[in-house]
Amino acid sequence: MNLFSDWTWFHRLGSPRWFYQNSGRWLPWLSVVTLVVLATGLVWGLAFAPADAKQGNSFRIIYIHVPASFLALAGYYIMAIAGAVGLIWKMKLSYMVMKSAAPIGAVLTFIALFTGAVWGKPTWGTYWVWDARITSMLILLFLYAGVMALQYAYHSVDAASKAGAILALVGTVNIPIIYKSVDWWYTLHQPATIKLTSAPSMHPDMFQPLLVMIAGFYLFYALVLILQTRNEILRRERNTSWVRELAAAKMTTNTIANEAKSE
Amino acid sequence: MHPLRKQRLQLVILLVVATSLVVGLVLYMLRENGNFFYTPAEIIGGEAPRDVYLRAGGMVVDGSLQRAEDSLWVQFKVTDGIETLTVEYSGILPDLFAEGEAAIASGIVDDNLVLQASEILAKHDENYTPPEVADAMNEAYKQKQENKEGSL
């Protein structure tokens, strides 16, 4: 009779309320793990990993640059997938995830570009090169900006979500094309041989902390995404009874605490 | 035919034609897209076109680097193990540029078979050699060995 009985978990997952309550339970654990991993990676990478033979200590910026670049790109696909899920299954939570992912991704892209420029100066002698990877990162930043701008331009949340999702999907088609086109364009006018050190050729002593940092950034990304999504849930569901009850409960505990203090 | 089915058919035909066009054109591009990277041997041997923007690379010959005193003009030689190519460049060399290391110069080969570079790039990691340089040098080395064997 019930065709969708096997899909209940999926629909429960799509319920903002369910997500809010369950993510609340996991959050403290996630934040502790993230903090530990990031701290380990940073101390290891910055203090204990050996300095590079050629670049000296300036190479250490990869411990920020590489994970940020990873997550900037992965974040775009996460955003686009969230948008696609929203479009296909009309899942509200998914749109909220999409909206929350955009600014995080944009900040990470900016960090990747900025650290890249700082690193580029001592390494290549210039802050900026129109290299395939760098150019597509810049375009990625613009694409994030577009999705964010669309979210703010619409008064209607539904329209903003759908429009953002469509734009994000069009962008996913374009990122590889842009990368390829700039790369190919360079084979004539500028060499594509400027590439980040390919990871496996790194010394294990340098590579291991990098792996830890990448893991740390993934955790950090998940943490911030969940926090942002929770905010978005509260903002969009502020008129529902469960959010009202939540706010009322919070208010009473606060007043009790305040009264206790004043006494 | 039901008009809706007719329209669906039109849309599907459009998609199929477009997809095959994309595939066909990309395949053509991949086949036709020449390599703009030349080895010093190819340039000296006259295989590379003149007055065309191209890239050449190899090992910077020890002791070949000359700098002008009053300007940023530099001259150096790169080799692939067979021939040496003179490169002239005006500008700041990258920090990792060094004699005995690989470098890539982009520019135009003039009538004296000197590469007038508008850009110089140095490899920046000791574990990393631009693959095309490495390939070209291996190829050249093999040929040299074969030639030697042949002459013996």
Next chain:
Amino acid sequence: MSLSSSSLLSIENLAFERDDSRLFDGINLTVNGGDILQIEGANGSGKTTLLRLLTGALQPSAGRINYQGQPISENRYDYLADMLYIGHQPAVKLNLTAEENLRWMVASAAKSNRVAVADALAEVGLAGYSDIPCYTLSAGQHRRVALARLLISEARLWYLDEPFTAIDKQGVSLLQSCLQHHVAQGGLVVLSTHQDLALNNVRKYNLLSRAEYLV
């Protein structure tokens, strides 16, 4: 179910919400050939939204709309081909003449008669205007161009959003006789208007009280 399956248009438990605020819900209506249904309700009660849900331009949050007993999402093509909708904006292009506009509207509709364009324009009182670009015409005349579609259309389902705005008395009586003729031939009309119609067999549906009554 058996009752609704025989009817031309039936609405089951229809609800619409936008940005999580509910505009209306629980609308149940059955409209048959020969019926004129007048949607009433204060401004902002969702008359236009209901009509646009009927056209399929908006998706309901819950419930469904059936055409000849089948959900409209399942026989979209036949449903839309049998439907004519005139919204707030008359969809008249100012740079085209009345005749070009009408020809264009007719060409984009599935069921309509091509030859009658000139006759239709004459009938809505635009006989001498067929060669003049529409930007020289008044708002009422623009509506008349749009309403001329009714004279040509062979669609059975007519959805009209405030069709009497900006039309003079003569136009109103013309439109009313046009509606009368349509339902007499077995067509169906759903319209929103605040005007009382001088027609028999008009059913009214009030969106706010969700009550239906016969005039």
Next chain:
Amino acid sequence: MARQMDSGFLAWLRRDLLLAWRRRGEVASPVLFFIMVSTLIPLGLTPESTRLAEVAAGMVWVMALLATLLSVDGLFASDYQDGSLEQMLITPQLLPLPVLGKITAHWLTTGLPLTLVSPLLGLMLSLPAAGFIPLLWSLALGTACLSLIGAVGAALTVSLRKGGLLLTLLVMPLYMPVIIFGSASVSYAIDGINWLPPLAVLGALCAAAVALCPLAVAGALRATASN
């Protein structure tokens, strides 16, 4: 008297062409913009023909892009305001086909004229003779891509009051490959390299855009214009 109807492609194409013909002064403005700005380049950059020749290909391409961007904003705007778009969304036809008809009309009224006047600009900017044929071909294919991609942006912003600037932000990053391969095919020809590969890529981009953009536009219109 019910008759079989066409897919909507030709009907919308014909209507938009007729409309463009009725306001030909307005339609000519991107072309005028294209010509006017290119007179500024020698004044702003250098009147020296050798240096102009170096940048000519890129400049013509950048201006073609801007000129298309100027006009693509209005692709759905007037239809949205007068209710025609609403009618388009409820026709029984599959929406991508009428959409493609409108985009084709846009290309015929902006991209094609830009392509046809481009040799004049080439002359003004002392483009080397070898570059003219590739310029024509690349602009013809490239402006079609610009119209198609621009239509996605126009559809996403049609219901916004100040959509123009936002449209630029949305569409510019997507225009990147078009301008790269467009100007590359011209500069390859000038440098004496085989210029067909970049043109082939442009053709591939164009074919992909023809297949995908109408679908995206249809989705965007349904998502935004009905709200």
